[in-house]
Amino acid sequence: MTNFKKIGLTALAGSLIATTAMAGSLSVSGGAKMSYTSKGGTTDSSNTGNSFGMQKAMTFSGGGELDNGHSVSLTHVMTVEGAQSSSLLTYDMGDMGKVMYTDAAGGLGVAGIDDLMPTAVEEIWDGLGGTKNGYASSASSGFEYTNTSVDGVKVEIGYSPDGQAANDDGGVSGTGSVDSSSSVAIQYTGIDGANIFYGTGSQGVTSTTENNYDTMGVTYAMGAATVGVQLTDVDPASGNDEENTAFGISFAVNDDLSISYGESTVEVSGSVDQELKGFSVGYSMGGLTLQAHANEGDNVGNTANNYQHTELTVSFAF
Template identity: 40%
Template sequence: MNNLKKIGLTALAGCLAVTSVHASELTASGSASIGFGGADKGTSANGFYMNDEVTFSGSGELDNGWNVTLSMQVDNNENVGTSTFDNRSVTINMGDAGTFAFGGHGLDSVVGGVDDVMPTAYGETWDIISNTVDNGGVTSTASTLFGAIGSAGSNNMMRYDNTTAVEGLKISASYVPSGTGEVESSVDYGLEYTGYEGLTLGYAMGENNAAGGTSNTDNDTMYVKYAYGPVTVGYQKSEIDATTATDTDEWTAYGVTYAVSDSLSVGYAESTYDAGSSTTDQENSNLSVSYTQGGMTLAAGFAEEKNRGGLTTAVNDVKGYDISLAFAF
C-alpha cells in the first residue's frame, strides 16, 4: 500500500514537472461579521465579538488541461502560531479524473467534513453555546463539551474527490500522514449520492490513529437529507468503534428547515451524544433563523444543552444564544 502511494505521488509530481502554466488568475474574497452571544451560566460581561477573513486564490491552467489553485486565508481570529494565515491549500483539478488537494492547514478529512450535515438556518446543535464568547459557561466545575463525531485531521494532509466517475455519485478519500500530533497515519473513504432530485444519501468511514496502538478507533457516519419545496429534513447517525466499551461512542441528530421566502429561513435541530464512558447522554437542541439580503446575512441561534459531557450536575445544563450580522464581499 505504501509503495502504491509513493508511485502515485511520484507520477503526479512527474506529470506536473513537464507541464507549464499558460493562463492564470488571482482573486480575493472575504467576509466580516459582528456578533453577540452568551449563556445563562456564562461569566463574560461583554458578549460582542467580530469575525473577519480574506481569502486569496491564484489559479492557472496547465498544458494538459489540468487547473491548479492555491488558496490562502488571512484570518486573525484563528491566528495559527504567530501567523495571521489560517486555511491554506493547493488543489489540482484533473477534469474527469477528479480533484486532488493538499492542505497545509484547514483541509477536512472525509468523515470530518460531514460530521454534522443536518439542515439548519444558523449553526449546529452543539456549536452555538460553545462558540459564544464565554464558551457556554464552561468553568472548572463544568464538563467538556461533546461535539459531533469526526475522524483524524492534521496539517499537511491530502484529499481526493471525484463527482464524474458515476453520475450523481461523489467518491472521496483522505489521508492524514503520521507526524507531530499523529502517531500513526489515518485513511478515510466516503460516498455521497445526489442522483435523485431533492435526495442526498451519504456514508463515510475512517480512522483516528492519532494516539496510536490500542487507542486507535474506527469512525463512521451515515446521513440522509430530503428537500421538498421549502422544507428540508435530515437524519444522521455516527459511531466511534474502539477497543474498549468506555471509548465507544454514538451520536444521533436530526434537523428540519423551512424557507419562508427566498430571504428568510427558520430551522430546528436536535442531537444526542451517547458516550461509552457515561451513563447519561448529552442532549443538544438549536432553534435558528436567518435573513439574507444581497451580501448581508442576519442570523441567530438559540440553543439548549443538557448533561454537558454526560454529567448531570446543574452547571452542565446550559442555555445560550448567538446572533450574527455578516457581510460577504
C-alpha cells in the same frame, strides 16, 4: 466577499546549474461581519466579558490552468494580526477528480459528512463548550481525493500522515507522535430531492491507538422543507462506544428567510446521555444578511453539565 487588490508573489529556486523563476498572483478578499454572542448555562455562565466581535480573516486565493487542461488553485486564510489559520492547495484533473492538500482547512474524508443535518445557519453543536461526543472526526491536515464525475455520486477519501499539521517549505515535523488517519465518505444524490450518505474511517490518537467512526444518514427536500436523520457510531480508543442519533428540519419561508431546528442524542454505556438542540434563522435583504442561532447542550461529552450559546451576526456585501 470583497476583492481589495492584487498581490504579486515570486518564488525563486536556484542551483549552481540553473535558476528557475515561478511567478503568480493572489487576490485578497474579506468580509464586513459583526457578531454578538451570549454564553450561559450552569457550566459556561462565567463568560460575562465583551460580547461583540468582528470578522478579521483575509483570504488569499489564486490559480491557473496547465497545458494539459488541468488546473491548480491555492488558498491561504489569515487574520489581520498575520496569523495563518488554514491553507488549501488543489490540483483539479477534471473528470478524474481533484487532489487536495490541506492544512487545517477542514475535516478530511468522513469528517466532511460528520453532520449533514439541514440548518439555516449553524450546526446545533456550534459554540457549545466542552468536547462533544458522537460525531465523526479526522485530522485537519493531510491529503484528500474527491470525485463527482459519476452521476449522483460524490466520493471523498482522506489521509493524514502522522496526524500533524503541514510544515512550511522545506520543514519537517520531527518524530510523529500520532498514528495516521484515513477515511472515506460517499454521497448519492441520484434520487430527486434526496442525499443518501455513508462514511467510515479512523483517526490516530497516539502512535499506537485510534478512534474508529461509522456514520450514515439521509436528507430529503420536499418543496420548501428539508428533513434529515443521521446515525453515527464511534469506537474511541479511550472508552465505551458512542451512539449518536441526530435529526434536523429546515424551511425556506421565502427567498430571503430560512429557519431550522435540530436535535441529537449520544448514548454511552454507564454515562449520562449527551443531548444537543439548536434553532437557527437566516435573513437576507440586498447586501445585508442577518443570522442568528441558539444552541443548548446538556451533558456535553457525556458528563454532567449544561452549556448555552446564542449568537447574532450581521454582514454586509459591498
